[in-house]
Amino acid sequence: MKNQSSVLLAEDDELLATLIKHRLEKGGYQVILNRDGKEVKEHLNMSIPDIIICDIMMPYFSGMELIDFVRNELNSNVPIIIISSAGNEENVLNAFELGANDFLSKPISPSELLVRVAKELNKTKRAD
Amino acid sequence: MIVEFLFYEENVSIAEDTNYAHLKSEIRNLLNNPFNRKVLIDVLMDLRKDLSGNTLNNLFELFQSLGLHHDSYKKLESWKWQTVSKGILELTQLHVEDSYVFIAKFINDKRSTIRKQAEIAIITLKNEGVNYFLDTTTYRISEWQQLKILEVLKNKTNYLPPSFNQWLLSKNKDVVLFSLRLMKVYNQTDGNKALIELLKHKNAQIKFAAINCISEFHVVSAIETLKLVFWNSSVDIKIATLDAIASLGSSAEIEFFKSVGVKESNFNVKSKALSCINVISPMSVLPTSGVQSVDKFKIPNDIDNETLTEINIDVIEHTTPQNEDIVTINESQSDTAKTALKKQTNIDKSSIQEELISEIQEELVSEDVHLNQDHINENVELPLETKPFAADIDSDIEGFSIDFLPLVFTDEKTVKSEKYIPNKNISDSKQIELSELELIFEEVSSEEIKVENVNEILIDEIDVAFIPIVIPSQEEINSKQNQENVKPLNPLNIDVIYSEIIIDIKKENKKPAEPPKIKAQQKTLRKKKKTAPKVPTSIQDITMKNIKNIECNAVEVDYDRKVTEEIDNDVFDSDLSLEIPRELTTIEWILAENEAQSEMKHKIKTILNQQDKASFKLPKPNILSENSISTMVLLNDIEALGDEREIPLLKNLLLDEKEPILREQIEYLLIKISKTEVLKREPIKPDTVVYSVFEEYFGRLDIQSKLILLDEISAVGDEKEIPFLRRVVESSKAKVHLKAQKCLEQLIARLLKEKEQINTEILKSKSVITAKTEIKISKENSPKISEKPFSIFEIDFDITRDN
Known part of the structure; x- marks a missing residue:
């Protein structure tokens, strides 16, 4: 394994989630897959990953709420990459205002995602 | 497994490569099952939405390498439109370029969904798809479809659009329109000549699109054609043409716009033409509607009218050529034309004056500029009527009735000089606008007006026809003539001599409408003179009788x-x-x-009452007995509802009834009923068509319901249903035919059974009756048993002794 950075992937679309997970794992990341917002919250309360990749539209807990939870309740600066099919300006701006680090509109290229994840992790490493 | 395939890279380790080969064989085994193939296609289609980039290309390759596209080809062969559509969608979404040829066949498919799907597919699959589509399509291309195709084209990478002007020659109107749209989108200016030619197209949509393209591409050479085409176009096209000319043209086109403004009848086109003039030369046409006249504005007292007129002249000299034109027309036209043009000049005048006032006020306030009298050139012929407003009004008032206006006196001079004469020169009057009148009002106090002989004026004008004529005596007239000073009359001092006049009522009754004859009146007067010397000498002596007589006399005079x-x-x-x-x-x-009138009314009333008593007697009520009333009600009912069956009853009633009114009514009814044609109708023959209640309902039902209803008919129907079922049997539908036949047989069988049962019951009842009657008869015939009780002592026997 090149590195052992943990990635929390929150995506309700099973097929896409599997695909991304596979790609990230292939890229050398440890991927924790969560299907809905509730699971994500539970997991975050236990441990905070190196990076979070989440969809905006999820059951129980939306991507926006998740950002707010991480930034305001957990007070964590963990990088968050948002994936959304609703890539309109309002959503993008809202996500960035709340504290998202990156935004990807569907359809996504898994390879591109991999690059973005690496970039964000590098940033945090540099900051540390 | 799919993910492994999607992210497979060639430069991997041997272990991974062998794993990949193993997976491939495994998946091929799985794909032998058609269900698995279907699931895999769906998964790939689903993944395609969320993926992009290299992974997506891998997905396309996977789809073809697994041979799943053959399944889609098979779908194209289906006769179901939805299957064909799904096949086309799969091949398009998963980019099977080889399918282009197969899909192109559906370009002119009669099923619109397939056709539209195929159009999108061939444009998506290959760049030359648009060319093929525009070449071959014979159907119309909807606006929505055009937008979808445009979206596909925009998303295409490395796409070089063809020269779309080649399709401007297409016979398909929509292809031409779409080509024009595409030309506009891709800014293809190489088809200007074709665009100019399309201006002459008979189709308004094409014309409109061509005009839009010409405006967009700024084809100046099209102006002449646009002008030519303009006159033979619809309103919308005309407006678009004017817009195009305005955007392309120069000041040379102003004349054209002016001619449009004059010749065009449509308001929108006219106003567009005017606005186009302003587009070419801004502010050459000023707004006129809703612009108030300057006359209405309050001008400060220190600015006199002369100053205004001076500036008027100056400004009008410097006005636009348009205004000059109007002015020259105004001067050269005849008087009648002048009045017609007055409105127009007034509008111009008002707008100019408005500007002037604002300018003057500014100048006076800020710079305190004194307008020099030398500026006024007296020899200058005024293009507009630049006289002071008051003078204008004077000339106008001459021919205009101003009776309704209040008399206002400005000063003594004007009152004297301009004596008002009502209805002066009405015949020669010109029609002028009220708004054109300029009136100067001043408040007038009562002290200032010295009105003389007002009474005379008033009396001259008062209509005194309603006052009864009073005939003075000759002496009185003479004395009046002699007296210069007339003293006021005191009614109490008047000595009135009354004479009683008896009106001959008989004569009046005979000829009431004729006015009284003088000779006859003279006679009566003479008679009265002899017989009635009693005449009241003062007002206290006047009795009501006398007044009445006077009134009568006065009435006679008034005739x-x-x-x-x-x-x-x-x-x-x-x-x-x-x-x-x-x-x-x-x-x-x-x-x-008043007295005479009331008396006359009273007399008329008494006469009418007498006449009433004599001639207009109301009939006495004819009170019937209760029995008679009920009979009357019965007769009314029979009249309304009865028929020939009531004849015997009526005859009986006629025999019993004594009341003449009722007898009359009964006789009338007997005649009426026996003569009524309705009742003479023949009874319904059994051969006539019998109506079945099911028939109407049956026609509206579907086959299944019909079959159910037929079962019901066989179960509950009666004889009426037989002819109906026979008609149903003739039905073309096999199911209904068979069912009806079966039902008919069942119904007939059931009815026969029922009849038999009824017959047997009747027979039974008959036999019972006959048995009873037999018993009766036998009883009657059998010897009568003595009514007396049997007694042993009645046995007639003799007692004997046997030894």
Whole structure:
């Protein structure tokens, strides 16, 4: 394994989630897959990953709420990459205002995602 | 497994490569099952939405390498439109370029969904798809479809659009329109000549699109054609054409716009033409509607009219050529034309004056500029009527009725010089606008007005026809003539001589409409003179009777003025010195009139009452007994509802009834019923068509319901249903035919059974009756048993002794 950075992937679309997970794992990341917002919250309360990749539209807990939870309740600066099919300006701006680090509109290229994840992790490493 | 395939890279380790080969064989085994193939296609289709980039290309390759596209080809062969559509969608979404040829066949498919899907597919699959589509399509291309195709084209990478002007020659109107749209999108200016030619197209949509393209590409050479085409176009096209000319043209086109403004009848086109003039040369046409006249504005007193007119002249000299044109027309036209043009010039004048006032005020306030009298050139011919407003009004007032206006006196001079004469020169009057009048009002106090002989003026104008004519005596007239000063009359001091006049009522009744004859009246007057010397000398002596007589006399006089004149001459000039009331005051006249009227009314009432008693007697009520009333009700019912069956009853009633009214009614009914045609109708024959209640309902049902209903008919129907079922049997539908036949048989069988049952019951009942009757008869025939109780002692026997 090149590195052992943990990635929390929150995506309700099973097929896409599997695909991304596979790609990230292939890229050398440890991927924790969560299907809905509730699971994500539970997991975050236990441990905070190196990076979070989440969809905006999820059951129980939306991507926006998740950002707010991480930034305001957990007070964590963990990088968050948002994936959304609703890539309109309002959503993008809202996500960035709340504290998202990156935004990807569907359809996504898994390879591109991999690059973005690496970039964000590098940033945090540099900051540390 | 799919993910492994998607992210497979060639430069991997041997272990991974062997794993990949193993997976491939595994998946091929799985794909032998058609269900698995279907699931895999769906998964790939689903993944395709969320993926992009290299992974997506891998997905496309996977789809073809697994041979799943063959499944999609198979779908194209289906006769179901939805399957074909799904096949086309799969091949398009998963980019199977080889399918282009197969899909292109559906470009002119009669099923619109397939056709539209194919259009999108071939444009998506290959760049030359648009060319093929525009070449071959014969159907119309909807606006939505055009937008979708445009979206596909925009998303295409490395796409070089063809020259779309080649499709401007297409026979398909929509292809031409779409080509024009594409030309506009890709800014293809190489088809200007074709665009100019399309301006002459008979189709308005194409014309409109061509005009839009010409405006967009700024094809100046099209102006002449646009002008030519303009006159033979619809309103919308005309407006678009004017817009295009305005955007392309120069000041040379102003004349064209002016001619459009004059010749065009449509308001929108006219106003567009005017706005186009402003587009070419801004502010050459100024707004006129809603612009107020300067006359209405309050001007400060220190600015006199002369100053205004001076500036008017200056400004008008410097006005636009348009205004000059109008002015020259105004000067050269005849008087009648002048009045027609006045409105227009007034509008111009008002707008100019408005500007002037604002300018003057600014100048006076800020710079305190004194306008020099030298500026006024007296020899200058004024293009507009630049006289002071008051003078304008004077000239206008001459021919205009201003009776309704209040008399306002500005000063003594004007009052004297301009004496108002009502209705002056009405015949020569010109029609002028009220708004054009300029009036200067001043408040007038009561002290300032010295009105003389107002009473005279008033009396001249008052209509006194309603006042009864009072005939003065000759002496009175003479004395009046002699007296210069007329003293006011005191009604109490008047000596009135009354004479009683008896009206001959008989004569009046005979000829009430005729006015009284003077001779006859003279006679009566003479008679009265002899018999009635009693005449009241003062007002206290006047009795109501006298007043009545006076009234009668006055009424007679009022009939006709000629008559009164004759009376004047004849009666008063006669040698009989008859004393007739000479003067009566108004109060006396009113009193007398009221009294006479009430008396006359009373008389009329009494006469009418007498007549009523004599001739208009109401019929006495004919009270019937209760029995008769019920009979009457019965007869009414029979009249309304009865038929020939009521004849015997009516006959019986006629025999019993004694009341003449009822007898009359019964006789009338008997005649009526026996003569009524309706009741003479023949009874319904059994051969006539029998209506089945199911028939109407049956026609509306579907086959299944019909079959159910037929079962019901066989179960509950009666004889009426037989002819209906026979008609149903003739039905073309096999199911219904068979069912109806079966039902008919069942129904007939059931009805026969029922009849048999009824018959047996009847027979049974008959046999019971016969048995009973037999018993009865036998009983009647059998010897009668003695009614007395049997007694042993009645046995007739003899007791004997046997030894």
